[in-house]
Amino acid sequence: MTTQTPARTVPAPSRPAPPARRPRRRGNRSPFHPATWTPAVAVLLLLGAAWTAVAAEHPYILPELGEVGTALVTSPLVFLENAWRTLRIALLGALIGAGSAFVLALVMSEIPVVRRALMPFAVVLNVTPVVALAPPLVVAFGFGMTPKVVVTAIITFFPVLINVATGLRSVPPPVLHVFETLHASRLEVLLRLRIPSSLPYTLAALRVVLPLSIVGAVVAEFVTAGSSGGLGTVISNAASTARLDFVYSAIFCLAALGVLLLALVTAIEHRLLFWHESQRRASS
Template sequence: MKQRTNAAAPTHGPAPEPSAGNAPGTAPDGAHPGRSRSGRPLLGQHLLGWPLFGRARSAGAGRTAPRRSGARRRSPLRPAVWLPTAVLLVVLGFAWSAVAEEHPYILPALSEVGRTLVGDPLLFLGNAWATLRIALVGVAFGAGTAFVLALLMSEIPLVRRALMPLAVVLNVTPVVAIAPALVVAFGFGMTPKVVVTAIITFFPVLINVATGLRSVPSPVLHVFQTLHASRLEVLFRLRIPSSLPYTLAALRVVLPLSIVGAVVAEFVAAGSSGGLGTMIRNSAATARLDYVYAAITCLAAMGVLMLALVTAVERRLLFWHDSQQEPSR
């Protein structure tokens, strides 16, 4: 009887205060606002608070949601990231030196390549800028055109059905076969080189952005439809932000690839003057292998720097995405 009396709850006392976890407008117990019970950020919370690419806010809190527990941001300064690459480069350097010592007419010594770079830096910087300018202008035209067409394809099915076969045909056509015709049409200036670079970078951006615009979570899209959002609001506040991981993944591919396109264009344009591609072609014709590999080193450095730039932008904009989290061990 005593236990039963103690267990009985009064019916006329004040109601117990709701816990912080179950208060109206807050997340359930064990869940953080803006996150599921598993700790994963809700994409809708991020996108609903972004006019374009704003920082995500916690529901009702007005401040940035903390990082997921049990996950760490990827840092390029950690030894686990750069140490394997450094060891591999050292091994390749020893292998290069061994081959260069036995066959100096096939590979120049690394010291000789270094002396060539240091001996005339202005020559390499000028030619590197000529190639980089072609690559940047070409990727701007190619990726920009692909992004606009992907937007049209996501909104107008007829445009998607009409353009996709043509894009596939353009992608499978060897650009080396198109380049001479472009030189005939536009001359030996910068224009045919930019067009070649734009063609090479066009298709990856088109496919990735089109896929990202269609890969919108159904629950989030249903929220926008429930709120009677217009097509432009759905496009700019939902589809474009949700396609950002796909767009940056495409840029990680096409920015280094644009350098390849610029070099190919310089190879084909026989009358071109300037550019690392032209330097490689002329140096190979005169058996100056030190200049050939010095120019290749410059191209590799340019590609690495462009990739590092895109990766830094990706870490800044996609702090909420799973690709930027490293599971704790």
């Protein structure tokens, strides 16, 4: 008598579980998405409505937006030429101030006695009102471009000095120990480790001082008004004749210059610091 073995049941293959949906990251949103630009446009419309209401009630305080636009359209060369003069002073002053601050920060990071000797004087220079320094600079250098560049350089000097000095000292100790075990020279440590580590701090300082250089150039033009033009001179002359449309047109031009400089530094930062954690978080 033969016994039949029971047929073995083959279990049906289990269906793989659907992959978990990743949460949508806000950083991947396109800048042209309505959710990106709608809040800014709404705030801009509210500011425009408030401006119109105040200008209608107090025309001696604010001009109509149409008058400001008319001034920009009817006299474009006036604003373009003076904007270029202000921008030239701002860029040259920022180049001198930021460049000298970067070099001094390198020296102070390598020679501590220089840092202890010069840092108090840098702090005193930073807390001194730049408006008080402008008149003696005009007396010393005349009514040309030099005192304006010096004032702008003084304004942009200290933030770059502090940030670069902090960045040069922010090297992780384990990485520094690796360089020491490899018997790297001080120059190699400076070029290959300290300066790259200070780039985020340096570019963060530039994001502040480049738009701030516009402020320095305008302050210098206020003090030396009537010498060689610039948007500061346009504002001073227009205010003396109660031309509020020209005053606010020049202010809008200054704001546009500041935004352009900030956008330039931001683009450079994204280009150079693609490896840094801050840029990874911004792009995620």
